[in-house]
Amino acid sequence: MRWKQGxxxxxxxxxxxxxxxxxxxxxxxxxxxxxxxxxxxxxxLIGLFxxxxxxxxxxxxxxxxxxxxxxxxxxxxxGTAIRNDDEAGNFISTVLADTEDVWNKLFQQAGQRYQEPKxxxxxxGVQSACGYTSSAAGPFYCPGDSIVYIDLSFFRQLQSxxxxxxxxxxxxxxxxVGHHVQNQLGVSMAVQKQQRQLPKAQANxxxxxxxxQADCYAGVWAHHAHKDRQVLELGDLEEGMxxxxxxxxxxxxxxxxxxxxxxxxxxGTSEQRQQWLYRGLETGDPQACNTFSGS
Numbered sequence: 331m332r333w334k335q336g337x338x339x340x341x342x343x344x345x346x347x348x349x350x351x352x353x354x355x356x357x358x359x360x361x362x363x364x365x366x367x368x369x370x371x372x373x374x375l376i377g378l379f380x381x382x383x384x385x386x387x388x389x390x391x392x393x394x395x396x397x398x399x400x401x402x403x404x405x406x407x408x409g410t411a412i413r414n415d416d417e418a419g420n421f422i423s424t425v426l427a428d429t430e431d432v433w434n435k436l437f438q439q440a441g442q443r444y445q446e447p448k449x450x451x452x453x454x455g456v457q458s459a460c461g462y463t464s465s466a467a468g469p470f471y472c473p474g475d476s477i478v479y480i481d482l483s484f485f486r487q488l489q490s491x492x493x494x495x496x497x498x499x500x501x502x503x504x505x506x507v508g509h510h511v512q513n514q515l516g517v518s519m520a521v522q523k524q525q526r527q528l529p530k531a532q533a534n535x536x537x538x539x540x541x542x543q544a545d546c547y548a549g550v551w552a553h554h555a556h557k558d559r560q561v562l563e564l565g566d567l568e569e570g571m572x573x574x575x576x577x578x579x580x581x582x583x584x585x586x587x588x589x590x591x592x593x594x595x596x597x598g599t600s601e602q603r604q605q606w607l608y609r610g611l612e613t614g615d616p617q618a619c620n621t622f623s624g625s
Contacts, residue, residue, distance in 0.1 A: 331496045332561050338420060339427035344412050345452045346482075412451075418482050419451060425500045426478075428561065429507045432554045436616065447510035448477040449503075456481075469502060471509030473518055478506045491585070493576040495569030497552075497562070501607070502573075504548035511547070512540075531593040538579075539621045541597040542606040545574060546619035549610020557614065567611065574603040 412419035430446050437444035450456065455464045459474030465481040472479065485499050512518040521540055525533040552570070556562040575581060578600025580590045597603065609618055 331500060331563060331566055332559075333421060333424045333428075333496070336424040336559070336561070337427045338412070338423040339430060339446075339449065341430070341446055342412060342419075342423045342426065342449045342451065344419060345450055345456065347453060418485075421496065421499070422449070422451070422480065422482065422503060425503050426507070428555050428559070429504055429551055431558070432551050433507070433511060435554065435558075436550075444511075445476070445514055447471070447507060448475075450477050450479050452479060452481055453483070454481070469506050471506050471513070473509070473513040476510060476513065478503070478510065480506070488573070488576075491576050493569075493573040495566070495573070497566040497569040498573035500552070501548050501570050504551045505544045507551070508544040508547045534594060534596050537596040538598045538602075542602055543619050543621040545598070545603050546606040546610035546621065547616065549607045549612070550614055550616055550619065551610075553611050553614030570607055570611070571604050574607045575600040578603050 412423055414420070426449050430444075434444045434446075450458075453465065455462060456479055458472040458477060458479060460470075460472040463470060463479065465483060468484055469478065469480040471477070480503070485502075488494075488498060488502070509518065512521075521536060525536055528536065549570075552562065552566075577597065579595040579597050580599045583590045583594075598606075606619070606621065
């Protein structure tokens, strides 16, 4: 990716090197369930990603859908700024800035205002409004404080799984930003409410739909980032497709020595994740990402 000339986001706090304190989760508007973390060997390998249905934002028929009022994200804490010689930190900050540019544009085109999320870099574990989370759970988004949390060591795990490359890493962050868009639109709360009313297999199926939509929106981001700023290089598309294949539920189950059990899927198969990421990359159209319709 051509990222070094891009701007750095001002919405980043670096907590690496400080130990996250275990505290009771704070209760505040936006919900307490973190999106992107979890337990079990599959989640320990890859973390969870949850998507967002943007069809309500850019929906057809010219209808205008209002964005629910959100609490303003809390100000950044006592973390330090990213050093100039910290390439990994500067890369993730630049990708975040690029997602800000894309989603600001898309929201503005819909006559809406995009509220930019914060990003906290941490090591070992971190305290959020959703509670204490270990790095083993992977990157996650907390709707209670509107912050994406990432331990950059996760990308070494991703590489060890055969999903190397800067675009693979950008794909992960773009996916987490999708959690924030979902929270801003009120979709995450609606999905969680519906899941609580469903049997486990059906709740998992709903999770698959949201995950595949997130893959599509990551592709939408990359489409516009390249169209507007020419950030993609030869081989980036292959990196993204490869990463999507490596983190499919079926691939993760096989690699963990488990039987492939479709009723337990929460993210989609490798083929499905590739399909939806490519759809977003190809069309750049959020309306093409409606995974909630059809079979």
